[in-house]
Amino acid sequence: MAYTPQYYPGASHVAxxxxxxxxxxxxxxxxxxDDDLVAAxxxxxxxxxxxxxxxPLKEMGEPDCPVxxxxxxxxxxxxxxxxxxxxxxxSMYSAPSIPxxxxxxxxxxxxxxxxxxxxxxxxVEARERDMEEQCxxxxxxxxxxxxxxxxxxxxxxGHSLRLAEDGLMFDMLQRTHFEGGxxxxxxxxxxxxxxxxxxxxxxxxxxxxxxxxxIYRTDGVKYRDEPEVLDHVHLVHHRRTMYxxxxxxxxxxxxxxxxxxxxxx
Amino acid sequence: xxxxxxxEKIFVEALKAKFAGLDLSEQKVEYKRAGYIQNARKxxxxxxxxxxxxxxxxKQYDVNVHCGGMTLGQRQLVxxxxxxxxxxxxxxxxxxxxNPAMQQMWDDIKRTIIVGMDLAHETLEKRLGKEVxxxxxxxxxxxxxxxxxxxxxxxxHMVETHPGLVDDCYVKxxxxxxxxxDEIDSQYVININDLFxxxxxxxxxxxxxxxxxxxxxxxxxxxxxxxxxxxxxxxxAMQIGMxxxxxxxxxxxxxxxxxxxxxxxxxxxxxxxxxxxxxRARSPNEPGxxxxxxxxxxxxxxxxxxxxxxxxxxxxxxxxxxxYDQIWLGSYMSGGVGFTQYATAAYxxxxxxxxxxxxxxxxxxxxxxxxxxxxxLATATDLATxxxxxxxxCYEDYPTLLEDHFGGSQRAGVMAAASAxxxxxxxxxxxxxxxxxxxxxxxxxxxxxxxxxxxxDLQDQCGATNVCSYQGDEGCCLELRGANYPNYAMxxxxxxEYAGITQSAHSGNHDxxxxxxxxxxxxxxxxxxxxxxxxxxxxxxxxxxxFRPAGERSLVIPAGI
Numbered sequence: 001m002a003y004t005p006q007y008y009p010g011a012s013h014v015a016x017x018x019x020x021x022x023x024x025x026x027x028x029x030x031x032x033x034d035d036d037l038v039a040a041x042x043x044x045x046x047x048x049x050x051x052x053x054x055x056p057l058k059e060m061g062e063p064d065c066p067v068x069x070x071x072x073x074x075x076x077x078x079x080x081x082x083x084x085x086x087x088x089x090x091s092m093y094s095a096p097s098i099p100x101x102x103x104x105x106x107x108x109x110x111x112x113x114x115x116x117x118x119x120x121x122x123x124v125e126a127r128e129r130d131m132e133e134q135c136x137x138x139x140x141x142x143x144x145x146x147x148x149x150x151x152x153x154x155x156x157x158g159h160s161l162r163l164a165e166d167g168l169m170f171d172m173l174q175r176t177h178f179e180g181g182x183x184x185x186x187x188x189x190x191x192x193x194x195x196x197x198x199x200x201x202x203x204x205x206x207x208x209x210x211x212x213x214x215i216y217r218t219d220g221v222k223y224r225d226e227p228e229v230l231d232h233v234h235l236v237h238h239r240r241t242m243y244x245x246x247x248x249x250x251x252x253x254x255x256x257x258x259x260x261x262x263x264x265x
Numbered sequence: 266x267x268x269x270x271x272x273e274k275i276f277v278e279a280l281k282a283k284f285a286g287l288d289l290s291e292q293k294v295e296y297k298r299a300g301y302i303q304n305a306r307k308x309x310x311x312x313x314x315x316x317x318x319x320x321x322x323x324k325q326y327d328v329n330v331h332c333g334g335m336t337l338g339q340r341q342l343v344x345x346x347x348x349x350x351x352x353x354x355x356x357x358x359x360x361x362x363x364n365p366a367m368q369q370m371w372d373d374i375k376r377t378i379i380v381g382m383d384l385a386h387e388t389l390e391k392r393l394g395k396e397v398x399x400x401x402x403x404x405x406x407x408x409x410x411x412x413x414x415x416x417x418x419x420x421x422h423m424v425e426t427h428p429g430l431v432d433d434c435y436v437k438x439x440x441x442x443x444x445x446x447d448e449i450d451s452q453y454v455i456n457i458n459d460l461f462x463x464x465x466x467x468x469x470x471x472x473x474x475x476x477x478x479x480x481x482x483x484x485x486x487x488x489x490x491x492x493x494x495x496x497x498x499x500x501x502a503m504q505i506g507m508x509x510x511x512x513x514x515x516x517x518x519x520x521x522x523x524x525x526x527x528x529x530x531x532x533x534x535x536x537x538x539x540x541x542x543x544x545r546a547r548s549p550n551e552p553g554x555x556x557x558x559x560x561x562x563x564x565x566x567x568x569x570x571x572x573x574x575x576x577x578x579x580x581x582x583x584x585x586x587x588x589y590d591q592i593w594l595g596s597y598m599s600g601g602v603g604f605t606q607y608a609t610a611a612y613x614x615x616x617x618x619x620x621x622x623x624x625x626x627x628x629x630x631x632x633x634x635x636x637x638x639x640x641x642l643a644t645a646t647d648l649a650t651x652x653x654x655x656x657x658x659c660y661e662d663y664p665t666l667l668e669d670h671f672g673g674s675q676r677a678g679v680m681a682a683a684s685a686x687x688x689x690x691x692x693x694x695x696x697x698x699x700x701x702x703x704x705x706x707x708x709x710x711x712x713x714x715x716x717x718x719x720x721x722d723l724q725d726q727c728g729a730t731n732v733c734s735y736q737g738d739e740g741c742c743l744e745l746r747g748a749n750y751p752n753y754a755m756x757x758x759x760x761x762e763y764a765g766i767t768q769s770a771h772s773g774n775h776d777x778x779x780x781x782x783x784x785x786x787x788x789x790x791x792x793x794x795x796x797x798x799x800x801x802x803x804x805x806x807x808x809x810x811x812f813r814p815a816g817e818r819s820l821v822i823p824a825g826i
Contacts, residue, residue: 092667097714098715101714118673119716120672155332161668162665164293164294191333223657237704245730
């Protein structure tokens with residue numbers, strides 16, 4: 001699947017990182033084995049077959065229709081997998097990713113995904129093997145710091161709580177801990193203990209997190225110092241307000257709003 | 266108003282009280298995971314749950330059921346300071362079930378109806394040839410205050426309600442006719458001149474009312490606790506009809522009584538809230554039909570402190586968030602307890618106050634006096650951008666503040682409310698203020714890459730489109746929108762703020778009322794159980810268990826229960 005790289009305004013490295021996340025141009029930083037990922041997700045036992053909710057599409061004798069001819073099923077849909085979820089929480093303290101950009105990353109770069117975006121969590125629902133593919137790419141990439149982000153199916157308010165003394169994002173259910181300098185996960189997404197220690201690798205240093213982050217903060221790149229993004233927002237506001245019912249007539253500029261250049265990776 | 270934003274953030278005092286001894290700006294902390302035991306109210310709940318289980322032989326509240334034994338309190342369970350007061354209370358005590366003041370606020374609205382007297386007087390004079398004089402009106406007021414609580418007045422053998430159970434029920438009269446008001450026994454009169462004695466408010470209200478005369482009816486709290494809000498007009502109309510019959514020596518069955526009843530029930534009746542469509546299935550005088558303009562007018566801070574438009578505005582926010590979020594959306598529409606956490610963010614710990622006073626100071630310096638800033642998108646953009654950026658920076662600079670508003674929906678509501686209320690006070694225009702709300706939502710979402718829960722993707726992303734259109738199905742002035750306005754109907758953390766935004770525009774204009782002067786006068790009455798001029802203080806009294814509500818049943822139940 002080849003998508004055109006995405007466009008976003010702004011000159012700072014935060015804006016650059018946002019363009020990278022949207023475009024799927026992210027660096028792989030660690031490896032998590034398939035079985036470890038399956039254990040951490042908690043939907044099935046590692047090594048077990050994918051439970052299915054219908055026979056493989058090829059065996060179903062589906063009716064001939066133009067949509068089916070145009071859209072190739074994802075592997076999970078073709079096999080009849082259940083729809084399952086992965087959900088991430090990202091700390092406000094310069095975690096590399098943020099919910100909306102996780103959603104943009106998923107929706108732009110993967111097929112058959114259903115991202116949901118909230119303040120403390122970002123969920124992707126998809127056929128199980130498709131979800132695992134997207135989740136694995138995410139958790140292994142620079143979008144995820146194991147200390148500042150985590151797989152959390154519930155109790156996600158840690159995103160806005162102060163960090164623990166060791167730098168871990170607060171987690172009521174204590175799904176992860178430091179061990180030998182690495183972040184170890186020994187509970188699944190909803191806090192049920194698992195029979196293994198999933199090694200998520202080393203936490204990013206504070207400097208590295210700030211380098212890779214996509215959030216504007218006063219102790220990093222200040223939102224005030226990114227006028228092009230602010231003007232982009234002002235333009236969106238103007239156009240939705242003035243032309244919401246007549247979008248075809250919308251102006252490209254708004255009074256008092258500076259020029260906005262949308263850049264790509 | 267000359268105002269200068271203080272050198273220290275207004276919310277810092279509350280944070281110091283909540284996070285005693287800690288550095289408010291430190292991003293890391295030792296989590297002690299002390300559990301529920303750290304909090305007196307949770308300990309009380311656990312003990313009470315054990316007693317309940319013992320008495321009824323069936324388990325009830327047990328903290329150990331929470332999350333498989335991982336109890337509440339894995340972080341610090343902090344108290345809440347009611348904004349602008351010095352009262353620090355437990356969060357649990359801001360759930361309306363635990364707070365009798367909150368219950369009474371809603372009871373006082375639900376049990377109220379305003380009924381015009383002029384139609385009835387015309388019927389009496391023109392159809393029946395009766396003479397209506399200040400003396401006859403006083404006789405009627407005596408009769409209606411006897412019978413409104415549930416007493417018989419023209420029957421010989423009837424059951425009645427116990428006066429001690431319905432002592433909060435009464436009827437008062439108000440009029441734009443000063444001469445008439447002076448001639449009626451003062452115990453029955455809401456005195457507009459005395460209550461609205463600042464900034465010429467009495468003249469504004471009387472000019473709007475003309476020489477009309479109205480009765481503010483408050484049926485017993487205990488009645489609306491058993492029946493829905495639609496009962497208020499019926500209970501009221503029945504007793505009003507009986508009182509006219511008694512006071513004016515009418516035939517109880519003559520056809521003219523129907524005219525009086527029709528006036529009391531329909532033609533001259535002003536409900537507090539409109540009936541909702543069938544799919545929501547609520548009668549009049551239920552919170553889903555309460556317009557933001559009426560909600561703002563019920564709050565009385567503008568009457569007593571018009572020189573502080575921020576305070577006036579945020580008292581309305583407190584009124585609205587409790588009613589719309591905690592009771593309407595939180596219970597009527599969804600059930601459960603979580604919505605309290607959204608609402609409290611808007612009226613505790615001086616956070617919304619800080620953000621709004623910051624904006625007020627900025628607006629005064631840039632645009633001058635209240636209500637004088639240009640009514641255009643540029644003003645909304647400027648003010649909402651500055652207020653939102655400042656608020657985001659506060660959350661970033663004070664990790665304890667971010668922790669206090671640990672949900673994005675809380676932060677979104679508070680920041681957008683501060684932006685919009687600042688804009689409303691500066692421009693005196695609720696639509697421009699509403700535009701500031703959406704501007705803030707967009708900025709927040711883009712800056713942090715997150716906003717509130719899913720609903721914020723709906724109304725806060727498409728809502729700007731409805732700001733400048735009044736066409737049917739495309740928009741409406743904010744004063745007349747309400748909890749059931751399309752797109753507003755499902756989303757916590759908005760409706761109370763919208764009521765506050767409505768107030769902000771009229772506080773900016775230094776108006777005596779926002780939408781309906783009759784509502785404003787009715788809730789100015791000091792005889793009401795809940796004091797609508799000090800909403801947050803009243804909530805604090807409720808939380809501290811010093812508020813005495815109406816509608817209690819202790820007269821007729823065994824002692825010691």
